[in-house]
Amino acid sequence: MALIVHKYGGTSMGSIERIRNVAKRVAKWHKSGHQLIVVLSAMSGETNRLLSLVREISTQPNPRDLDMITSTGEQVSVGLLSIALQEEGVDAVGYAGWQISVKTNSAFTKARIKKIDDKQVLIDLNVGKVVIITGFQGVDSNGRVTTLGRGGSDTSAVAIAAALRANECLIYTDVDGVYTTDPRIVKEARRLNQITFEEMLEMASLGSKVLQIRSVEFAGKYRVKTRVLSSLIDPMIPLDDEMRSGTLITFEENNKMERAIISGIAFQRDEARIAIIGVPDKPSVACQILGLLADANIDVDMIIQNTSIEGKTDLTFTVSRSDYGHVMNILACHAQEHIKAQKVLGDPNMSKVSIIGIGMRSHAEIASTIFRTLLEEGINIEMVSTSEIKISVLINEKFMESAVRLLHKVFKLEQS
């Protein structure tokens, strides 16, 4: 007997028929002798429906009120699944985040989990009940409902699995796992049976939106064995088959020998590059420029500073394309008086392609393979950034898809 956490997203809970399927799946696990905790999102469309009501009233609603409103969707899901499980003959009990309680800080609409009380959950599990908990939400120290931000239900599930020391956390979603790259771009893309937590973190942060990145951080921090799998497959398939499906996020590196060097290729289509040419090479300059952008809530991604020549240097960085105009305005306002740059160059039509793999650590030739492959195809690399398990290149957007296809082929990612 194991303690298992299931998490079902909005699509998986998107209709009464699907809720019945979730109930059947949970009942199957429960009847196999496992203890089950189920974490739920709101039915798909519900959060948007609530937000559109709010938008009709105000363009700048109080985040505390917003959380009071949007947190209701998950509460309805929990009640409905509890009823559906009882129809399947399974004793179930549902809780909202404040009832458990899932304690968070008071950062409404983007709260962080601080502590999860396991007392009542353990009591219920020990008498054989399935425990259902709202994802996405908690309660602050003043007893106000908070939400964790979009996709927060993944984080709730992993955090609850960590707090209860669950054997495994299964994230049921509308894809059947993590792929070597986006199958819409490379039709040979292959589902990974497993991926390390560090690789998953890079994949998630680079736009493979299978899991919310904070949930992956949580899984890594608390070493929660987490599996991404599809809620759309028949709920009645044998348990063993289900436990082999999807993609498992692992922490063990002892079987490194068997690992592929590269796990996958992620990409971000909508990037923009900005180069500030000929600024005085003083430590304060980069700091000042990045400070201006931070004040405007603009996230900077890749940053490169060239070697100084005659006391002048160039600072190049990337931002999301949607921030491009805003950044160029800020720089124009400050260029002459504060930054004292010779000129500011920008290109909003950039994309980032990232090759990710834990095996890369001991394989120095990866970078040169990437550069040579792109070069031979006439694709100019505008910027490069590397980490231990990732190499990212910035290229013109028009080459992005072909670059992803080429690299997927060169690294033989279609072969397991």
Place this chain on the structure above:
Amino acid sequence: MALIVHKYGGTSMGSIERIRNVAKRVAKWHKSGHQLIVVLSAMSGETNRLLSLVREISTQPNPRDLDMITSTGEQVSVGLLSIALQEEGVDAVGYAGWQISVKTNSAFTKARIKKIDDKQVLIDLNVGKVVIITGFQGVDSNGRVTTLGRGGSDTSAVAIAAALRANECLIYTDVDGVYTTDPRIVKEARRLNQITFEEMLEMASLGSKVLQIRSVEFAGKYRVKTRVLSSLIDPMIPLDDEMRSGTLITFEENNKMERAIISGIAFQRDEARIAIIGVPDKPSVACQILGLLADANIDVDMIIQNTSIEGKTDLTFTVSRSDYGHVMNILACHAQEHIKAQKVLGDPNMSKVSIIGIGMRSHAEIASTIFRTLLEEGINIEMVSTSEIKISVLINEKFMESAVRLLHKVFKLEQS
């Protein structure tokens, strides 16, 4: 400066436009220097939408899950009004029943309020905030969400007004007050400026569904000055005009001299009468019969037992028409072995007309006026029951409307 409780029902909160009007009205009161607590129902249609989701899953849902689901509607209302008030420049703070907290027993879907904590509400009011609270719901001693049953928001409002010792509780609804009778039947029906709590209790329990009856009981028990008025009139009318509109439920009888003898005529269309003829006249018999019906959750209304003749008696009572078939079945099953009645007679086409007035206490001639009026019109009175402030007659349904019109005219209720 007074402490005022406003309550808005589902129709009053039925659209974004109407929510804006509620915000304007509350803002007007607040800016006049009053302290305001606002109690809200779910937007009209919302509770039904949630219940229909539940019905698709189960015909016998767990009441605890049901309350978790249906309580979300009011929470959304509270969040939306809080945002709308802030748009009006009013500082507002919203709470769900469990946050205040409104403590109830654990009778899910029909919970009773036990205690309301006023601490946080007083803190908020004293710093000038408008406090918004979900109606219809509370929390039990295990921290589970409970609901008070349909129309429970009226009870929430009056209970909160009682707990906070509010100066007045204004129930905004889609009618503009309590009428001498239903204006759809008697077009001369007149709005009452005031009505005593006892009269209101009779009116409410007899089917004038302006207020939930438990809210009237609460108003009576805690002497909460309660006014029923329309949420549809212009939110910007002067405060004094608004405070003179609607119907005030009073507790003072010192101005009895000025009172009309009769306040109004209530009726219940869908009644059924059952007569059990020739049962042994032992105290246990009525008890046994009524016990059978109580076990089946059937409410019995009027009850008459005739004088015994030769050790036999007749027991006649009324039930709601929808229970008629059920009651006749129960009696058929038990008639021979337990009840030992000579026969059971039933008539499902009955209606009850009730004349209500606190002034009736000292006017014995009312009953004879009623009987004579109906007799002269050829309307047979099947049963009569009386209380200090009410005379009810059971008549054939086909005469009900004409009886109400006749009595409204005879007692000159169209004149103030």
